[in-house]
Amino acid sequence: MTTVYVADTGVFVRCGGPDKEKFQRLRRAVRQAGVSLCVPKRVYEELGGDPAADAYPSGNIPYPDGFEEGWIVVADDLDYTTPLVSTMMDETRRFIANETDRDEDLTEKADTALVGLAAQLLDTGEADHVVLLTTDKPAGRAAETLLPQHGFSDRIEFRYVSVTYLETLTADEFR
């Protein structure tokens, strides 16, 4: 059974800062378990997209090391022509708009990238099981609520990445 771990921007922000202890802990756990963290293109762009964020200790994230070492990988582009992917993204947009009490027009396609990727991984058979590591609660809840409605019961898990989660993380979390 293949489990794919999808990681969001918030995971890496939690790992930032002058002491890289949480980043090293994450690195060790992922590598010991012999898995990798898969990031949507959108997340990759968010992490590198703002030079002004370098002024923040938590904006100083050594994630490029993860790409070099191969334990962080960028996911394939989302194929919006796949019926499941486009349906999931539409439904997720509505779900997030509702959870956040915003107009649906104000949520963007990019907001749904995490759930879209989870749907694509399950649909193509690349993953039997997807674990979503994120601080985006609306998106996490959308994945947990909507994917089971499309036949993926028990195959999606949302983990909220708190400080405590990262401070106590071991390889067991990825096995």
Added chain:
Amino acid sequence: MAQSPPRSGRPPIQQLQTVADLLETPALARLYAHILQYGPVTVSEIVDALDIPQGTAYDYVQNLETTGLVEKTRDQRPYEYNGEPIALTLSTDGETQTITPALIAAVARRDEDEDIDVYIDRHGLDGLAVALAYAYEYVEGAVNHRIAARELDLSPLEAEIILQALEPVATKYADTAT
């Protein structure tokens, strides 16, 4: 225009001066936040908990007591102090901002959390107050960094950084948020 509820019994402009001190002096803000949370406390308990010089602590407590933000609750030595929660609403040109204990607690963290310090440098205290309102929603799951970024005109990365930095304050003060 400045308004303040009459509960502290102190006139608004006098409070405003102390509030300005609180916003400018993270150590004073930490002391006030500590008394609010743990009071009644003695000065030596404050000194132990916050690791600030005793003389400074006495000065700060006296300063806050004079303006009514801190109240002596035990009249014999060692004196004990309790905090009066502040709520000062400021309006200028149609923009309104309320200074709350949570905002003071957020400012108090700037010494220990450089992310908050950088954010205040870049966006000011008004920017911090707005971000704090989003942090409550973030903790509840009623917003994410992407929506916050668009509404606050920040990059998603900067939005996530400040939301995470304010998460402990928003969590602690969630019950008092309006």
